[in-house]
Amino acid sequence: MSRRALGSSSGTYHVRASELARDVKSVKSLRCIVFFLDDTQHTFDLEKRSKGQVLFDLVFRQSELVEKDYFGLQFSEKASAVDGMRWLDPVKCIKKQIKVGPPYLLYFRVKFYVSDPSKLQEEWTRYYFFLQLKKDILEGRLVIPPATAALLASYAVQSELGDYNPDDHKHGYLADMRLVPHQTEELEEKIAELHKLHKGQNSADAEFNFLEHAKRLDMYGVDLHKARVRDSTQAELQLGVTSYGLVVFQNSIRINTFSWAKIVKISFKRKQFFIQLRREGTESYDNLLGFNMLSYRSCKNLWKSCVEHHTFFRLNTPRPTTKRFLFSLGSKFRYSGRTEYQTLEDMKKRGLDDRPFLRSPSKRCVRQTVPTPTEPREKKPSKSIPRMNGTSNSHVRPYDSFSHKVQISGPEYLPRKAWAETPLSEVQAFTPAIPPKMIRYADDDSLPELILANGSAGPALDEPCSGGGGQVRVRMRADAEGRFGFNVKGGADQSLPILVSRVVPNTPADTCLPRLNEGDQVLLINGKDVAGLSHDQVVKLIRAPKDNGELVLTVKPQVYAGEQIEEPDFQYIPDSTVPARGARSGALAESMLLLAEGLESGATIAQFEQLYRKKPDMTMKCARLPCNLSKNRYRDISPYDATRVILQEGTSGDYVNASYVNMNIPTSGIVNRYIATQGPLPNTTIDFWEMVWEQQCTLVVMLTTLVERGRIKCHKYWPDLYETDTYGHLQVSCVRQKETPSFAFREFTLINTQNREERHISHMQYLAWPDHGVPDDASDFLTFVQRVRRSRDGMVEPTVVHCSAGIGRTGVLVLMETAMCLVEAHEPVYPLDLTRDMRDQRAMLVQTPSQYKFVCEAILKVYNEGIVKPLPEYQRCLTTTV
Secondary structure, X not given: OXXXXXXXXXXXXXXXXXXXXXXXXXHOEEEXXXXXXXXXXXEEEEEOOOEHHHHHHHHHHHHXXXXXXXXXXXXXXXXXXXXXXXXXXXXXXXXHHOOOOOOEEEEEEEOOOOXXXXXXXXXXXXXXXHHHHHHHHHXXXXXXXXXXXXXXXXXXXXXXXXXXXXXXXXXXXXXXXXXXXXXXXXXXXXXXXXHHOOOXXXXXXXXXXXXXXXXXOOOOOOEEEEEEEOOOOOOEEXXXXXOOEEEEEEOOEEEEEEEOOOEXXXXXXXXXXXXXXXXXXXXXXXXXXXXXXXXXXXXXXXXXXXXXXXXXXXXXXOOOOOOOOOOOOOOOOOOOOOOHHHHHHHHHHHOOOOOOOOOOOOHHHXXXXXXXXXXXXXXXXXXXXXXXXXXXXXXXXXXXXXXXXXXXXXXXXXXXXXXXXXXXXXXXXXXXXXXXXXXXXXXXXXXXXXXXXXXXXXXXXXOOOOOOOOOEXXXXXXXXXXXXXXXXXXXXXXXXXXXXXXXOOOOHHHHOEOOOOOOOEEEEEOOEEOOOOOHHHHHHHHOOOOOOOEEEEEEEOOOOOOOOOOOOOOOOOOOOOOOXXXXXXXXXXXXXXXXXXXXXXOHHHHHHHHOOOOOOOOOOOHHHOOOOHHHOOOOOOOXXXXXXXXXXXXXXXXXXXXXXXXXXXXXXXXXXXXXXXXXXXXXXXXXXXXXXXXXXXXXXXXXXXXXXXXXXXXXXXXXXXXXXXXXXXXXXXXXXXXXXXXXXEXXXXXXXXXXXXXXXXXXXXXXXXXXXXXXXXXXXXXXXXXXXXXXXXXXXXXXEEEOOOOOHHXXXXXXXXXXXXXXXXXOOOOHHHHHHHHHOOOOOOOOOHHHHHHHHHHHHHXXXXXXXXXXXXXXXXXXXXX
């Protein structure tokens, strides 16, 4: 047989060689395993030199996210407990960034926490934020008080299980769900009770409400970094980076905040991190604060986080990377992604995309061990039952294994709250932040000498006292004039706790660490309990410090009833004790500058949303008596017992839903007195006129029409022109009426039929407020406020102001007129302080963020356009500051 014939009838296959060739080829690929927020995972094979952006594109394609700029990929550094997790840089090679692997393990996470969930246009994005916050709570990164924990968990249960159903949801139905850390049976019962109240909310609604409440938490969206004070104490604390600036925490208690508007420059050198602050008032130098980080890597990570957060939230477009010389020092890092402004503008152009939305089963809620980043658990496939959303933009949502019923959530009747008159869409409007100037980033080797406002080489930070209950010990020394720079209010003689009402910038109270904050409750002064002391006794105790001149305060940080929410302390209030008129004018201009910057950055609205709605320790028992319930237009809006107007000769008792609100204008000596009340009901009209008579009021301001959007907002409590109506023993006659498209002005005569005494009442009605939301232009409203001010000139009797509920538009008018008076008196205007003073007298005055934004913009308009100008005749009335 020939060799050719033999060759064609045989064959050889090199198995080992082929496998070796396969293995050699595979080495050229890069395997990445990404763990998503819904506990799924996906493997991506990339070319070994791929940059991070390649993986980002694949991940976003897999997740189908459009608003993707809020998210990022994290990976764990090599078993480092100090530096922890890092964010994948999209412009660098993956292999050069991640040292652990292959395969490379990454975690899809929220990187930039939106300040307001209403900015997120897509339900898909809000769903991922919801999952991230749940994970933050379960893993202990987001610390929450028990009351808030129960509320958030109830929304999570509503999202997972739908409406409460007694047939399916028996006692203990939450026992197998892991909702909060340290979950107890008692807490589960509270969650179940709250779950029952959410009937009618579909998953999207429940998740949105979850986000709305979560955003008010102190630790929401805070990227924490461990640090130490740069002095001999080396006290441990944490620096947090947020959308609005930098915050300082000690033992999970916020002790200071620096907004981006206040920061000039951030820099680092080796393990030292520096914050340079803008000059205040008459300062001739910049404040520079220093902190020691745990390592060079952790210091640089903090610096990079600051660069990224500032760029994302405050700039329109990222700053381009500048060319550097060959031997130039310092990091050249710049944020390379898109900003929030660009994302929102892109979504406006894109519009809402109605696309299928498939939710993963609720494996994440089942009580089990939470996997660590270095120990990912395997995802087991599970079947789910689809559940349809009740909204017009329906999405398919797999139902979890806790129930086997498919539900359609439709419109349900819910008890109406007064703030429901403003649709959500009106509050969601967003104006992108346009910062007035860029913050410089520096990490060069030459840093200026560290100088603090009090002239010391570094702040002293004392350990919090060990008494528990979140108490903090604050130490400070008086300045050259013997003052500490803070005001207090309250006392046993006023039946109120001792609270810090104001902290003056660049004084010992402001520059000490921990910082003394507005709203802190003073418990001990130099070890002496202040319980039972009068206001004057407390002031004397503060002014009599120890022999060494040191004042030691034990305080409970920012105590507010009910919501347990601390308000931001990044307000910079000029020193109120400087007598020079030029300094006062400078303080006014400074307050307007800060207000404008706060509106641009969104910080002003964030502060308002965290302000308490009801004053701590104030009761409303009288309003809730069974005999008075029918006299309240809204069940949840009532006057405080301490500030309510008491009728002396009421036909059906002494109760009327009305509150005294007094606004002090310090320099002028003027006190604007108001009675804020609800729009009269048919059964309270007699009480309304009786109140006007007893309080000797001569001006009534009405800020609503009788009917809006088909709903009765106020009963017509006056007669037609040239007619007379009788209300109890009072006769009301309308003798004059003039109407324009925006206003209505009436004159009434009020006669007491018992003694024939006659009085004249002016009635001013604003008609141009839209049926919902706020006016597009403040001009008409400002014209009306000016008319009100002219009518009030020289008046000492209180002015009656009402809308429908007596809190929303009523608060806007009171705040606006007070701000105008402060401008005339050369006084700085701080709307948040004024709103707090108003809410200390009637709960919830200035009702919605849109109303607050409207009045803040109107204040700037009044000042910038010179509608109201500072008057030269007012002189400073000195106030006592300790």
